[in-house]
Amino acid sequence: MKIAVLGGTGHIGVGIALRFAILGHEVIVGSRSPEKAEAKAKEYLDILKERGIDGKITGMKNEDAAKEAEISILAIPHEHAYSTAEGLKDFLRGKIVVSPIVPMERRGKLLLYNPPQEGSAAERLETILTESRVVSAFQTVPANRFANLDAKFEWDVPVCSNDEDAKKTVMDLINQIEGLRAIDAGPLAVSRLVESITPLLINVMIRNDIKDIGVKFL
Numbered sequence: 001m002k003i004a005v006l007g008g009t010g011h012i013g014v015g016i017a018l019r020f021a022i023l024g025h026e027v028i029v030g031s032r033s034p035e036k037a038e039a040k041a042k043e044y045l046d047i048l049k050e051r052g053i054d055g056k057i058t059g060m061k062n063e064d065a066a067k068e069a070e071i072s073i074l075a076i077p078h079e080h081a082y083s084t085a086e087g088l089k090d091f092l093r094g095k096i097v098v099s100p101i102v103p104m105e106r107r108g109k110l111l112l113y114n115p116p117q118e119g120s121a122a123e124r125l126e127t128i129l130t131e132s133r134v135v136s137a138f139q140t141v142p143a144n145r146f147a148n149l150d151a152k153f154e155w156d157v158p159v160c161s162n163d164e165d166a167k168k169t170v171m172d173l174i175n176q177i178e179g180l181r182a183i184d185a186g187p188l189a190v191s192r193l194v195e196s197i198t199p200l201l202i203n204v205m206i207r208n209d210i211k212d213i214g215v216k217f218l
Contacts, residue, residue, distance in 0.1 A: 001173070004069030006030040006062050006076060006084070009040040012100055012138060013075030015146030017044055019177050021055030022149075028058050030065030030072075037061060051149065066091035071098065071169070073138075078103040078121055085128045093131045096166045099191075100138035101125070102198040111203055113196040120192035122160065133166035135159060136191035137174065137182075139198050145212035155214035158185035158194045183217060 003020050005013045009031050021027045021044065029044065031037035037059030048055040066072050066088045076084050078101045085092075101121040105114040118124040122136035137159045145151045157174050159182050161167035171182035185194055201213055 001071065002026045002028065002069045003173075004028040004030050004065040004072040006065060006072055006074050006088070007080075009036055011075055011077070012141060012143040012146060013073070014044070015141070015143060015148075016073055016075060016138070017057060018047060018055075018147065018149060020173070021048060021057050022053055023176050024056075025173075026056045026058075028060055028065040028069055030060060030062040032062060034059065034061040034064075037065070047149070062088060063091055066095075069095070071096045071173070073098040073100065074125070075100060077101075081121065082116075082124060082128060085125055089129050089132070092129055095132055096135060096163075096169060097125065097129055097132045098135050098137055098170055099125050100136075100141075102139050102195045104199050109206070111199040113199050115192055115195065119189060120195050122188050122191035122195070126162070126188060133161070133163040134188060135161040135163070135166050135170045136188060136194060137170055139191075139195050140201065140215045141180070142201075142212035142214055151212075153179045153214060154181075154216060155179060156181050156183045156217050158183050158190075158215075160185045160188050160191045160194060162188045 005017045029041045041057045041059030099122040103114045116124040126134040174182035
C-alpha cells in the first residue's frame with residue numbers, strides 16, 4: 001500500500017515511516033520542501049540499510065505525496081495542521097486521512113489539552129476535509145520510542161472514525177506493526193477523549209521521571 005507521511009520529517013512521522021517501510025509498504029515522506037523530504041527519505045533508507053532491510057521510501061512535497069498515496073497520515077504539529085489540510089484537500093479527496101494530531105498548550109509546568117471548538121483536532125479536520133475519510137489514531141504512541149527500531153513495546157492504539165471501512169483499514173495496518181494493537185474506540189467524536197490522553201501521559205512522564213509510556217487496555 002502507498003502511505004504518505006505528511007510532515008514525515010519529524011515527530012511521530014519518523015517511526016511511522018520506518019515501521020511501515022519495514023512491512024513492505026511504499027512510504028512517501030511529505031514536506032513543504034521537496035528537498036527536505038528527499039533528504040529525510042534517504043536518511044530513513046540508510047537506517048534500514050544498516051539493518052539489511054530493503055525498504056521503499058521516497059520524498060516529495062506534500063501535494064505530490066498526498067496525490068500519489070492511498071492513505072495519508074498528517075504527522076504535523078496542530079498549529080500548522082489545519083492550514084496544511086486546507087491546502088491539500090483537493091489532493092486528499094476520497095482518500096483515507098489519518099490524524100495523530102493533539103492540540104496542547106503549556107500552563108506553567110503543565111501541558112493541557114486545548115481542543116478547537118469542534119471538540120477535537122480530528123473533528124476539525126473532518127470539517128475541512130469534507131470529501132476525505134478521516135480516521136483518528138496514533139495519539140498515544142510515544143514518538144521517540146516508536147522511532148527506535150531496537151525498542152520493544154506493547155501498546156494499544158485507540159482508533160476513531162465515522163467511516164467504518166476506513167477505520168478497519170487503518171486498524172489492519174496498525175495491527176501489522178509488532179507491539180501495537182488497534183482498538184476500535186468508536187466514532188470520531190470519541191477522538192476528543194483519546195487526544196486528551198496525550199498531555200496526561202506527558203505530564204505523568206515529567207512528574208515521575210519516566211520515559212516513553214503508552215497505554216494498554218486490560
